[in-house]
Amino acid sequence: MASPFLSNTTTISFASSLSSTPLPRLFPSVSSAPIRFSSTPRRILTVRSKIREIFMPALSSTMTEGKIVSWIKSEGDVLSKGESVVVVESDKADMDVETFYDGILAAIVVGEGESAPVGAAIGILAETEEEIAEAKAKAASKSGASTPSAPSPAPAPAATSAPAPPKPAPAPPAAEGPRKTVATPLAKKLAKQHKVKIESVVGTGPYGRITPADIEAAAGISPSKNVGPAVVAQATPAAPPKPAAAPSNLPPPVPGSTVVPFTTMQSAVSKNMVESLSVPTFRVGYPVTTDALDALYEKVKPKGVTMTALLAKAAAMALVQHPVVNASCKDGKSFTYNSSINIAVAVAINGGLITPVLQDADKLDLYLLSQKWKELVEKARSKQLQPHEYNSGTFTLSNLGMFGVDRFDAILPPGQGAIMAVGASKPTVVADADGFFSVKNKMLVNVTADHRIVYGADLAAFLQTFSKIVENPESLTL
């Protein structure tokens, strides 16, 4: 903390006067002695270039970092010794900081509202105009990426991939000769902040004035809504309601929200989900005892069998007996019975959702199925899945049991007849017909189906079969 000041005798006395000040007093020396920042000659370059850094001063003995309240001077301003340059907020007070040197404020490294540790460079002081460029370059290297408001020679990296296209200039409001530019106070403030040339903006407000929204549009940023409070009720509506820019009944975005466009995968999900609304679906749940399945799983796990493969195999075997659940309704007029049983399994992947398909799951044995599954997941991760590997499903399996979800409800993907949502298997107290209590692992299975082709009884029968297979899982390994 003290090291940046050591080269300067004046600041040493300043530092010592601080340390001698009793702690609890807040403004130890403000009234009597103005605080000044020190600036030491740059060490790396030779002294003759006379570019000085302005350091965050220690305004109190307990201060470790300070926040810039405001820069009284702007970049390019000529400073003379003893002038207030910047207002710094310490842990205790705001203080004006003065310069020890004459010069030009070449660059502001730490912008208003930002903080810097004591001793860090907050600005660059150049002695002559010729040195401003060099000082600015130095400032750019100082500011790094963490201080976005610091000026840097390169344009700031745009957050969005492309800046908003310039608004097509609307016809001038009135053709009554040259009019002066009228901008509201906030519009002017925003223009300065976003470095928008106010003369180049076409005002769309009342009387053709430039509004804050115009500046935001010109700067290519989404409008911030926190301009002012909403007037909830207006006794006498002064003006007819403004026509909405785009007819939309959505509420305005919450201030500060960010908009991230869908990826291709997310777009596909979105499209499918909306499409699913045209299908009349219903749901049937069924509790399945899994003690036997769990025991089997423990046995086959070392051979690379996963629970997903076990469940897919069980579903496929049940579907063999209930082909209608494996059917689909393409046109609303007929059943389409699928020749093969292809189990699609929903997988969350990189912020998206994909359904790799275990083809002919009823025919492949458990070990081959598990191996196949492993390959599919691998491909899905590396985005190598071929279309037939994710869109040929005839029945979908979605399992959230591993997260402890006990039951959920799935949306039927278009083109399929049913989807099975599998919850976690949990120890449950059950009473048998004789009134004996026991604890069994129970898993809730919930199937969503297209009621145009699959009726309640079909689904119930299918679930019963599925349940029997799971409860007597030896057949799975055959």
Next chain:
Amino acid sequence: MHSTLSSLSFSQATTVPRSNYAFDSHSPALPLSKPINLRFCGLRREAFGFSSLAQSSSNRVRLSTRGHSKKISASSADNGTPPKSFDYDLIIIGAGVGGHGAALHAVEKGLKTAIIEGDVVGGTCVNRGCVPSKALLAVSGRMRELQSEHHMKALGLQVSAAGYDRQGVADHANNLASKIRSNLTNSMKALGVDILTGFGAILGPQKVKYGNNIVTAKDIIIATGSVPFVPKGIEVDGKTVITSDHALKLEFVPDWIAIVGSGYIGLEFSDVYTALGSEVTFIEALDQLMPGFDPEIGKMAQRVLINPRNIDYHTGVFATKITPARDGKPVTIELTDAKTKEHKDTLEVDAALIATGRAPFTNGLGLENINVVTQRGFVPVDERMRVIDANGNLVPHLYCIGDANGKMMLAHAASAQGISVVEQVTGRDHVLNHLSVPAACFTHPEISMVGLTEPQAREKAEKEGFEVSIAKTSFKANTKALAENEGEGLAKLIYRPDNGEILGVHIFGLHAADLIHEASNAIALGTRIQDIKFAVHAHPTLSEVLDELFKSAKVKAPASSSPVSEPVAV
């Protein structure tokens, strides 16, 4: 004696701008050069022209009947000789806060008292000033808090978009005014003060007329107050170009409003309007905003109350012509450079609020009947509020308090002056120390002050040859302020290090208006810093800001042997 006088006239020149709803950023704050005086006079005429219809019509009635009543008085009252027995001990013309304060104190002193009011009881403060504006500011303070996402987050609160109902806000202000008005009326009625309705005018010594009635009193106090001051060239239509009278009704909230004058009234309204979503442009004739405030406080206030808000400003300019919105055109404001008198800019806004101060309401008061000539509309008085006539002689039994005398245009100053007058007429000499009268501006956060500003204190010190010291404390170190997450603030003490006299205290921060009284009481009672620093403050409270302030002062004089040093066992 002489020094009191000079210090009072000093305060007239310098402290007048500190008034709350009685602030004149143009004339008293400016060096009183000829052109400005001229302007002021012109303005006064304008001001009356634009006062409400009812007022001006009754003015006319009153003026037309005066000649007639004069004849009556001449025939019935022995050519102006004062009557021997009186209807009242004291008559007060004007039932504002000043008149009310005087009336209450007069009753306490056993005087038979009447108060004459031509409009509504309560005057400017209650009906068109301090009171309704506090209702609006209470709303703006809450709006500001609810809208400050950062502030709410820091407290761990979540609030979805705050909104307001304009009519509801306006009703709150109006209801508050009527409530306070009836409180005031009832308090006077309950004490037996006669409220006489009609415009009061002075007929001669100890004789007053109201309506068609004539009453006599041993002593008379003029407390007629003031009206908003509208510079010439400004056309007030009450809709888009308005004064504080209209603004307090909050009939609409413009998207963009220009406020002419950045004193108390302007600042408070900027706080209200920006909280309700308006953008504000200040127009200030002086080179900096908030003239009249201690420069350091003004600088900090600008940093907090102006810069971060949706406000811009033009300084060093006069609004020489303001045309209300009409024929599909916005309000236009022509700005003229205050120094070069050249046209500088033309603004187009949705509304303009004229907050250039207040002009005394003394026209038609019958002052010519007792040979008194107003100065720029103000009734000349001495330090005891005794009215001075054209020849420089005191008019016996006639006093003037409040905005009408222009000494210090603050409601509570008027009341204090009224009490001082009642003390005098009941046999106890009393001179009010205006330097002990605090002033406050109810922005968020508030600004308050008492006594001299730093430049004034340094000027006085130069003249009288003493030393001046400054002590400051920040709200950032105050526990209560930090608990409220309102650490922004500064208290400043200007004092004499040799004897510990408090010359001035200025506070900017949370509840500053409530905090100033410890300092103003100390000044009023002559308490020195070395003594008051031993007073105990509850912890944690905002009052510790002042405790800290007094303790940080470095006074050479030792603590006096306290008059209350006797130990009390508990």
